[in-house]
Amino acid sequence: MEHSSQLLKGVLDMVLLALIAEEPSYGYEMVDKLQQKGLELVSEGSIYPLLSRLQKKGYIAGYFVESAGGPPRKYYRIEKSGRQQLADWSEEWNRLSAGVGGVLDGHNGGNHG
């Protein structure tokens, strides 16, 4: 199994929220967007439960939109509390990734691309 999958833990919800913050989107499309952004390993099975969780917490709101060639799409848009949560998570992420980056730097004297 990919180690990256494990790295994603606790990150995916934030990433999804950020994606929706940019512009409303639906599950099937988000998988695609994420791949384009470099997060290639995200699968549908992972994001639908997440989207439900996010909605249940009030961070996003879902609404159906008719599609030309397929079933209706369930779009999500970000709510006010979602923006706040995203800001909090972003800070948390920045702190953590800085910490990890620092430890990683240590082992070779300061070089991480």
Next chain:
Amino acid sequence: MEHSSQLLKGVLDMVLLALIAEEPSYGYEMVDKLQQKGLELVSEGSIYPLLSRLQKKGYIAGYFVESAGGPPRKYYRIEKSGRQQLADWSEEWNRLSAGVGGVLDGHNGGNHG
């Protein structure tokens, strides 16, 4: 529960490996080092199983060293395969954190400092 805990998933093993790569260390001390580096929430219960796992995979090797005021310490040093693994994980981490950073940037036009 802290969301940060979830962010750590799949990262802790890499961080521990990086720490040991800098210089050999033992569990009890690593908790302390991690706190100084900004990863404040790591507890003993989390790292001992990880250290065992890392050793079992051959990335690190353990050896006991007598201590002045306490029981002997179990130091770990990094092995060759551990260095290789660390390099791989580092790259993986850099890719992922860049990807996440990119998505995070998107929602406000490029600001994460």
Next chain:
DNA sequence: CCCGGCTACCTTGTGTAATAAGGTATCACG
């Protein structure tokens, strides 16, 4: 000697979370 506190190790039970695999339904094409 016994106790409390510090160092230092390790294990078990619990909760969170992503994945793989599978299921439902709509629309287009032949």
Next chain:
DNA sequence: CGTGATACCTTATTACACAAGGTAGCCGGG
């Protein structure tokens, strides 16, 4: 009607960190 693409959702599995608890050596005070 069957096939394939789009699009949604759920269940069983597996991985992982954490909290709590347990063992044990060393030291100082009573």
